Amino acid sequence: FAQSPYESSADFAKYAMKLREEAMLKVEPQVFVPTSSRTSTQRYPWKVNIVTTVFWIGEQPTANNPVPNTRSSWDASWTASYGGYDSPDPSGRKNYIPVSFIPRQNPFYVALPYNDVTHGQFKPEAALVIPWFKQQYTEPGKSVCKGRWLAVRKGNRVCYAQWEDCGPFRTDHFQYVFQNERPKPNLNRGAGLDVSPAVRDYLGLQSTDVTDWQFVEVRDVPAGPWRNYGDNNHFVIAQRQSQQRVVQETTDRQKKK
Template sequence: MRKGFPAAALMLLGAGVVMAQSPYESAADFAKYARKLREQALLKVEPQVFVPTASRTNTATHYPWRANVVTTVFWVGEQAGGNNPVPNYKSCWDANWTSNYGGFDTPDTSSRRNYIPASFTPRQNPFYCALPYNDVTHGQFKPEAPLVIPWFRTAYTEPGRSVCKDRWLAIRKGGRVCYAQWEDCGPFRTDHFQYVFQNERPKPNLNHGAGLDVSPAVRDYLGLGPTDVT
């Protein structure tokens, strides 16, 4: 779990997204998989206020952009240190995250090829992110979860099974958009639904008020720095 990001914007796009596990066995297979899911994003991040146009879906008017959200980088298997007091060998929703992912998702660019570690092919989507809200605590949904999560009813499967895990976000930097899955909670907080689903700004924190964590694959695709504005 990451407890710590520059400025960005978030927008909820819809609630009826069908989630799927990535079946890819190689970077090429994942690219094909990702293209099929490009339109399934629920949240968008970009550096300026979004102005809806006729070519956009109507959902844009219901979930306006949040501008200037600070974005930082985190990764599966990250050790605690510096402004990250919590190690990321597990996530809020997966106690065996590193093992299930397939290993340490090194952020070292010299040890990466085609958006994944050069040493292995991940068993999960390398394009992942974290937002500072967890809908589950102590095996049960938080009281506000059914009220504030737009897709709660359509995504609900059983008590205490997160409806936020694996949801898709679109993250924009300049002219590029990267689609990533919500796989952990942070930076720093797991309770800020007023920011994730409503109109509040991210709370002050050690990383300049960061409100989004992204994986090395997202960083590389968008050309982000360690702390950036998406």
């Protein structure tokens, strides 16, 4: 059954306060507030002390990772879509991207052990357990999880990344991803989150580490290197659309002269 996003009276109280603040803002002068200082509604709880491993686009299978990462659960041509091999070797990386090419997708990506789609159709529980299912649904069998933003925390550093693959090991553990279960045992010490080399480098992670993570809304993603690249990146898309509007407006003005 679907869980309420407000699992406690404290959460609901926070939500009520936010509604009150928004109502007050409507009658007060609008003041620009930097994204980084805005308080999130905390709709999605933190998953804490999650064993976290590193994976990368183009990775070949190993004993502890039997599935190659040349394709993702949602993209059969993942390496090509990205633009190449996302080498984890620090000597082959600079500013969170490979030195050999500019990635065509966001280099800040993660995998979680759930896929909402199987054989081109939504799984029976998807509409019930995914909190944003109704808002994000566009067509039958098109994932509402792919591209979703997460915050990943290690110590006092927080990194933001997009959900672009399913794993480690499982693709069915909605009770962990959306509810309160812990990750299940597996070959990598019960890992429940895979992160890309960019996330690893930003947080200073070991190849196997422990982090916290939570889902976040696009509006709550602050400025950072995770906004810079990718045809799948909401911020890159918005910037391109803005530039196209400026070009179109300039063209229209010139035609009127």
